[in-house]
Amino acid sequence: MKNERANRRMMTRLSIFAVAMFGFGFALVPFYEKICEVTGINNLIKPAAEVVNTQVDKSRWVTMEFDANAHGLDWDFKPVQRSVRVHPGEMIQVEFDVRNNGSTAIVGQAIPSYGPKHAAPYVKKMECFCFKQQPLQVGEGKRMPVQFILDSTLPADVNTITLSYTFFEVKGAPVAQAKSGGKG
Amino acid sequence: MEAAHAHTPGYGHDDHDAHKPSGIKRWVMSTNHKDIGTMYLWFSFSMFLVGGVMALIIRSELFQPGLQIVQPDFFNSMITYHGLIMVFGAIMPAFVGFANWLIPMQVGAPDMAFPRMNNLSFWLLPPAALLLIVAQFMPGGGAGVGWTLYAPLSTQAGPAMDLTIFAIHILGMSSIMGSINIITTILNMRAPGMTLMKMPLFCWTWLITAYLLVAVMPVLAGAVTMTLTDRHFGTHFFNAAGGGDPVLYQHIFWFFGHPEVYIIAIPAFGVVSQVIPAFSRKPLFGYASMVYATASIAILSFMVWAHHMYTAGMPVEAQLYFMYATVLIAVPTGVKVFNWVATMWRGSLTFETPMLFALGFLFLFTLGGFTGLVLSIVPVDVQLHDTYYVVAHFHYVMVAGALFSAFAGIYFWLPKWTGRMYNETLGKWHFWLSLIFFNVTFFVQHFLGLAGMPRRIPDYALQFAEFNAISSIGAWGFGLAQLLFLYIVIKTITSGEKAPEKPWEGADSLEWTHLPTPAPWHSFETPPVVK
Numbered sequence: 001m002k003n004e005r006a007n008r009r010m011m012t013r014l015s016i017f018a019v020a021m022f023g024f025g026f027a028l029v030p031f032y033e034k035i036c037e038v039t040g041i042n043n044l045i046k047p048a049a050e051v052v053n054t055q056v057d058k059s060r061w062v063t064m065e066f067d068a069n070a071h072g073l074d075w076d077f078k079p080v081q082r083s084v085r086v087h088p089g090e091m092i093q094v095e096f097d098v099r100n101n102g103s104t105a106i107v108g109q110a111i112p113s114y115g116p117k118h119a120a121p122y123v124k125k126m127e128c129f130c131f132k133q134q135p136l137q138v139g140e141g142k143r144m145p146v147q148f149i150l151d152s153t154l155p156a157d158v159n160t161i162t163l164s165y166t167f168f169e170v171k172g173a174p175v176a177q178a179k180s181g182g183k184g
Numbered sequence: 185m186e187a188a189h190a191h192t193p194g195y196g197h198d199d200h201d202a203h204k205p206s207g208i209k210r211w212v213m214s215t216n217h218k219d220i221g222t223m224y225l226w227f228s229f230s231m232f233l234v235g236g237v238m239a240l241i242i243r244s245e246l247f248q249p250g251l252q253i254v255q256p257d258f259f260n261s262m263i264t265y266h267g268l269i270m271v272f273g274a275i276m277p278a279f280v281g282f283a284n285w286l287i288p289m290q291v292g293a294p295d296m297a298f299p300r301m302n303n304l305s306f307w308l309l310p311p312a313a314l315l316l317i318v319a320q321f322m323p324g325g326g327a328g329v330g331w332t333l334y335a336p337l338s339t340q341a342g343p344a345m346d347l348t349i350f351a352i353h354i355l356g357m358s359s360i361m362g363s364i365n366i367i368t369t370i371l372n373m374r375a376p377g378m379t380l381m382k383m384p385l386f387c388w389t390w391l392i393t394a395y396l397l398v399a400v401m402p403v404l405a406g407a408v409t410m411t412l413t414d415r416h417f418g419t420h421f422f423n424a425a426g427g428g429d430p431v432l433y434q435h436i437f438w439f440f441g442h443p444e445v446y447i448i449a450i451p452a453f454g455v456v457s458q459v460i461p462a463f464s465r466k467p468l469f470g471y472a473s474m475v476y477a478t479a480s481i482a483i484l485s486f487m488v489w490a491h492h493m494y495t496a497g498m499p500v501e502a503q504l505y506f507m508y509a510t511v512l513i514a515v516p517t518g519v520k521v522f523n524w525v526a527t528m529w530r531g532s533l534t535f536e537t538p539m540l541f542a543l544g545f546l547f548l549f550t551l552g553g554f555t556g557l558v559l560s561i562v563p564v565d566v567q568l569h570d571t572y573y574v575v576a577h578f579h580y581v582m583v584a585g586a587l588f589s590a591f592a593g594i595y596f597w598l599p600k601w602t603g604r605m606y607n608e609t610l611g612k613w614h615f616w617l618s619l620i621f622f623n624v625t626f627f628v629q630h631f632l633g634l635a636g637m638p639r640r641i642p643d644y645a646l647q648f649a650e651f652n653a654i655s656s657i658g659a660w661g662f663g664l665a666q667l668l669f670l671y672i673v674i675k676t677i678t679s680g681e682k683a684p685e686k687p688w689e690g691a692d693s694l695e696w697t698h699l700p701t702p703a704p705w706h707s708f709e710t711p712p713v714v715k
């Protein structure tokens with residue numbers, strides 16, 4: 001029947017469309033990452049591209065507080081300094097200590113988070129242990145630096161910024177490289 | 185015409201020349217669009233009761249502040265499965281049931297384009313429903329992640345989450361197959377002379393809905409597949425530690441989720457667009473503009489998803505775009521509401537139960553649409569996000585919108601389907617009880633939301649106690665009123681009065697004008713000629 005052939009053709013077309021839309025769902029992943037990269041949203045664990053305002057604003061003090069957590073990991077993780085007072089525009093380096101107290105070697109990834117949230121784009125990290133995965137053998141410990149500049153366009157009402165890191169386990173990452181890695 | 189229809193009491197719509205298999209085989213192996221439509225509707229109603237019981241557990245717990253009846257984990261699970269079951273188990277299958285019953289008759293086709301696939305799309309539903317129900321009994325209980333299944337909660341939830349994901353996969357397959365069937369039937373199987381712009385609006389709304397379904401159900405399937413691989417196969421789509429992003433899940437989900445809202449609403453528009461002209465005894469006002477408005481709503485629905493996530497963190501430019509695009513949807517929706525009202529203008533109105541439900545839909549859906557406009561405004565939404573105001577908003581759209589329209593449709597077509605009239609007095613009782621208790625339940629939730637009560641919590645601060653108590657009483661009333669509906673339907677099927685050939689004077693689509701009542705098991709073996 002003529003009708004039946006037309007129906008089948010229609011079904012094939014629509015099925016292809018459905019499969020393509022399934023693929024489209026996955027295509028949203030790189031698309032989203034690209035958008036975030038281009039617009040600079042969510043580049044928390046990538047080095048700051050370029051710091052425009054390098055003028056040190058000596059007239060202003062901002063307190064940076066540091067916090068460290070390990071999510072579901074038997075890791076000892078804490079900042080060496082609890083807080084520092086900084087001038088916007090000044091290059092600052094602080095350090096964090098981490099030790100694997102657990103019984104297995106684990107690769108961890110630290111994710112930063114800021115309070116207040118809208119201060120995040122003004123903390124320009126030049127170097128951070130969160131830019132890389134951190135493998136730790138059993139009992140291994142290390143001291144890891146974070147280098148940043150506070151952008152001097154930081155809104156005037158922000159006097160204190162809390163930078164908090166949380167280590168998560170990266171499942172399935174090879175721990176074997178633990179020895180060579182971890183320069184952070 | 186009438187002589188051909190002798191009736192044995194009992195369920196069904198016997199026809200003199202039907203060779204249907206008897207007993208359970210008739211249903212399990214059915215390829216008949218009417219039987220499959222009936223099964224969809226019964227399935228939908230049973231899921232409506234399951235989801236309704238869950239809603240009553242939620243409302244009973246919220247009757248008073250503090251924890252009285254259930255534990256928070258179980259409460260969260262009820263919240264999740266109430267949403268999933270009502271959306272995927274009750275409302276969507278209900279309208280697919282209408283589509284199965286009506287589309288072949290309304291376009292003058294003998295059956296759906298792919299009757300066997302039709303059978304498969306129905307029989308995928310019970311296993312999926314079973315998975316959702318069995319999930320409650322998994323170690324750790326049901327997944328208390330909310331119907332949106334947001335990561336990272338969903339990537340960390342217990343084994344019930346896996347069953348839920350598989351259920352979504354199956355429901356998605358069922359919907360996609362059903363949609364392919366509907367599109368093909370409408371585009372390829374219309375009777376001679378039945379041009380697209382002559383089709384009843386119900387067919388138009390389903391054609392558009394079916395395209396939406398084929399476009400977005402696979403995206404949801406993709407999102408839950410990513411959740412599944414994140415859970416078990418070491419991927420990091422939504423895992424921040426592995427370079428993924430939980431907010432990405434929200435984007436993918438709502439790319440499905442917003443069109444999904446219209447997948448539920450648009451067939452409801454279709455039903456109302458059949459009912460209101462019939463009881464106004466006038467053709468639908470602005471038919472062509474109705475078609476274009478429906479299509480514009482469908483297209484716009486792909487461009488507004490992020491208004492569900494204003495607070496997830498996005499640049500203000502994006503917020504503005506999504507806000508303006510969302511507000512824009514009010515324009516075609518306004519066209520539709522205007523047309524419905526204009527259809528009634530100077531019509532010879534009568535107010536039988538289907539018309540009452542359609543009018544209930546019109547008032548309450550418009551109210552729900554209006555609170556939607558309020559929520560689309562970014563600064564307001566930031567305040568109201570995840571409060572009971574949102575709960576009130578979408579229940580006005582889902583319950584008073586989609587569900588009331590489904591009731592209107594059931595009362596409207598029940599005589600056509602069964603050959604028997606429902607009891608008008610009881611129907612009116614059902615309407616008024618539903619209308620009153622619906623508003624008792626949900627209207628006060630606007631106030632709770634404005635006062636800051638968050639949604640999805642089993643306990644709340646004391647100042648919310650009175651409105652919550654009122655809402656819970658309303659919920660029980662609304663729930664019990666639906667048992668009356670079940671009674672009315674069963675009573676109609678078993679011992680309703682014989683329906684006249686054309687019970688509704690103003691009804692003018694093919695199933696009323698070209699087919700006897702009740703509709704024979706096979707209709708239009710030779711296509712009708714439409715002038």
